[in-house]
Amino acid sequence: MTHLFTLETTACGLSWFTYKIFDFIVPTNGPDLFPTRNCYTDLRRKLSLFAGMGNSNSCSNHLGIPPAKGPNAVGCSDFMMDHTVKGTFFRLYYPCVAYEDAEKPDWIPSKEYFYGLADFMNINRGLSEMIFNYLFGSFKIPAAMNAPYKQNGKCPVVVFSHGLGAFRTLYSAICTELASQGFIVAAVEHRDESAAATFFYHGKTEEPEEKEEESPPPKPNHEAPENLVEEWMYYRSLKPGESEFPLRNKQVKKRADECMKALDILIQINSGKKMENVLGTEFDWxxxxxxxxxxxxxxxxxxxxxxxxxxxxxxxxxxxxxxALDAWMLPLDDEIYVRVKQPIFFINSEKFQWAGNIMHMRKLVPPDSSSTQRKMVTIKGTVHQSFPDFTFLTGNWIGKILKLKGEIDPQVAIDLCNKASLAFLQRHLGMDKDFNQWDHLIEGKDDNLIPGTNVTEIP
Structure with missing residues (x-):
């Protein structure tokens, strides 16, 4: 049955409208995309989340991803090594030379990512493109695209892995903050079919026939290299009756491999080796x-x-x-826990975690451990979406109604996440000699941070 609707003209109206028509366009038997959560409720929330991200400021006076707070200006550039699906793809954030009128990249790089988000949320692509094109047009990442690198000693390195149904640009508030503090950050876009969308290239076997009286397609944010054809990979949902663990376990292994490949590329770049970037960006690697x-x-x-x-x-x-930010532990083999030797810091939201998931974390962070090597904290008043950029782009009252925002301001939440992450990195990468900030955090002296977890009745 076909339903005809009249779209509202503001982001707030469109948010309300989309929320109301959810039952018409999203089936109630869609995939359970957030573990241990009711799939219908979460699909409803996901659609409404994106509907609240309008480019109108009528919903909130604070829409937009905030600039980083560190002493360095932030640049970013994309790198793709090997054009095939087996290659590696990431966005690099780095301290840059500041200059006026720097180009800032779109938060959503191209319309194909809209299609991927639609697939992830199990909604119609045609409808999603119409909505997303309206909603996302003005949002930019607070970083200068392909800006010159700022030479200022040697920078520590962070490789960042996105969540299920996300992609390389959706955690810019965290990645830009680390870069502003002097880190080089590689945000990997995974090709295990867990990203909403990603792309690679294959060889061009023949030229397409020219068609008359047909308007050219819209120009994408990147140009396909000569003699190569762009190919897109979209999110793969669970098939009816399919067990989740085997798929996710296979994916997490590929994801880890992609992180290691990204690191290997950075090591080679650091050595001075000239690396071919398939994308041919203007940045001088x-x-x-x-x-x-x-x-x-x-x-x-x-x-x-x-x-x-x-x-x-x-x-x-x-x-x-x-x-690990609000880590989902299901994909991991049981035998892996005894093999991990490095320091680990779990930063959890208050509303997402559950006993079974925390139980697996505690295999790595025992509750009675006095070691500073393995710690867990919970940020009070936060939800699972407090870590990606989502909450910055949703009007305050819309976020509250749809329960996409926690009880504390999104800026406060992400500032706490960044502050805690930076303190941990300084402590365990040997960058800070007094460790006062780290000790302050893990001792629970911040009113919004709970040492350990708020989840009770854990076996």
Missing amino acids: MTLANSMDLCRIAVMGHSFGGATVIEALCEEVNFKCGI
Whole structure:
């Protein structure tokens, strides 16, 4: 049955409207995309989340991703090594030379990512493109695209892994903050079919026939290299009756491998080796030679990316420590826990975690442990979406109604996450000699941080 609707003209109206028509366009038997949560409720929330991200400021006076707070201006550029699906793809954030009128990249790089988000949320692509094109047009990442690297000693390195249904640009508030504090951050876009969308290239076998009286397609944010054809990979949902663990376990291993490949590329770039970037960006990658402190390398990730952190620590000793944001532990083999030796920091939201998930974290962070190597904290008043950029782009009252925002301001939540992450990295990468900030955090002296977890009745 076909339903015809009239779209509201503001982001707030469109948010309300989309929320109301959810039952018409999203089936109630869609995939359970957030573990242990009711799939219908969460699909409803996901659609409403994106509907609240309008480019109108009528919903809130604070829409937009906030600029980083560190002493360095932030630049970013994309790197793709090997054009095939087996290659590696990441966005690099780095301290840059500040200059006026710097180009800031779109938060959503191209319309194909809209399609991927639609697939992830199990909604119609045609409808999603119409809505998303309206809603996302004005949002930019607070970083200068392809800006010159700022030479200022050797930078520690962080490899970042996104969550299920996300992609490389959706954690810019965290990645830009680390870069502003002097880190080089590689945000990997995974090709295990857990990203909402990603792309690669294949060889061009024949030229397409020219068609008359047909308007040219819209120009994408990137140009396909000569003699190569762009190919997109979209999110793969669970098939009817399919067990989740085998798929996610296979994916987490590939994700960890992709993080290690990204690190290997950075190591080669640091050595001064000329690396071919398939994307042919304007950024001069040779300026990064001898810019990285390869004794100070960490891995970080959110949700499925949190599980990827654990897997990567197990497989790569060059990762000296790891930070897992609201980690989803289901994809991991039981035998992996005894193999991880590096320091780990779990930063959880108050509303997402449950006993079974915390039980697996405690295999790595025993509740009676006095060691500073393995710690867990919970940020009060936060939800699972407090870590990606979502809450910055949703009007305050819309976020509250749809329960996409926690009880504390999104800026406060992400500032706490960044502050805690930075303190951990400084402590365990040997960057800070007094450790006062780290001790202050883990002793529970911040009113919004709970040492350990708020989840009770854990076996």
